[in-house]
Amino acid sequence: MKKFDYYQPRSLQEAYGLMEKQKGEARFIAGGTDIIWRVKQGLIEAGALISLRGIEELAQIRLNGDLALGSMVPFRTIERNFSLAKAYPSLSEAVSLLANPQVRNVATVGGNLCNAAPSADCAPPLIVLDAMLTLEGLGGKRDVPIGDFFKGPGKTCMEKTEVLTQIRVPKMAANSGTSFLKKGRVSQDIAMVNAAAFLVMEGNVCRKCRLAVGAVAPIPLRLTDVEGMLEHQEISAELLDRVAEKVEQAVSPITDVRSTAEYRRVLSGVLVKKAIREAHQRAVQQ
């Protein structure tokens, strides 16, 4: 494997300083479960890796109606946080279905988002929950809505010298529900398709709808046109069938080792329908 230096700053300022000194030859690293593998394959060239593991302020969770999630909180912590599971079930479910226990014990939401795979499991729930991402660097701080974050497979709006420090999720409205579904070939597989839904209900009428699918487009995809079909409508089996058809038209899946484009297209419609039904059920149970 190519050699690299490895730094372990204890603060963000120290991390930015190290990045500046490396003059573009370094990468920030979180849990490492994506980056180390790509370095081994020769897909990433980095003279140095700057670990964010020792920076305590990045590993804080504050759940107080809304959620302020430090980017370096390991999935392990999120999986075991019952309050978070109750408040944002779709995020908790996505985390618990991701990879396998050993990976979840070190991997992070921040890393999952910054790796920017179209199949990133954390993306659909955070998209439907209207998450806001805080990016920081030597130049200062900026907030980016998650809808503006992904630019292409493996690409985000981040500068190489920036760190994703926090993910903020607003409080869920009354009478709302959210869900996440994932289909893989086997349990620790990358998703063939994943999907998330968020609904705010008034009786049987949907007042607000957010839908997102992953692994079927260059980026995790918010289904804005499909959302419009549901808002201010009663949720019926007939409507959901039409929704599934529209989802099939909205996605642009590819054929790869995990699945065919045709199967993914159909599966997108099915998973979105199921996600809506589950979110609906949770909304009315509230």
Next chain:
Amino acid sequence: MKRVIEFTLNGNAVSAEVESHKMLLEVLRDTFELTGTKEGCSQGECGACTVLIDGVSINSCLYPVFEVEGKSVTTIEGLVGEGGKLHPIQEAFVENGGIQCGFCSPGMILSAKALLDENATPSEDEIKKGISGNLCRCTGYVQIIDSIKDAATQLSSEGPK
């Protein structure tokens, strides 16, 4: 870059000079000559390289060795007691046919230990989830699940350790 790191390995304080680009797996096998931990896929999917760090299972093939500073590492060798006495989980695997070629076994047993340390009475689903990061090409997993069920029974009858 090189550095001397200090950590606890199977209960013993150790130190070694290591290079920054090395993963924990290589250092365990080459520097400390603990070859029980295996390299399978090198990408964190097969679990053959599983070790426990502060009681938590991780894939050592993707664990930068500098990060182990000050931590407590347990390899499969660390489960064996005085005079070579096998750990109850190892005994259970032997008794229940949970080991065929043995290549997945160190990682599988350590994942089982991490599971049982956190949840002493796992359901079958919880066992399956607990070993979902460990692949076995020989057994078809049935005897492995039986071994872990048996280990759970044995450990709970022994009382807390």
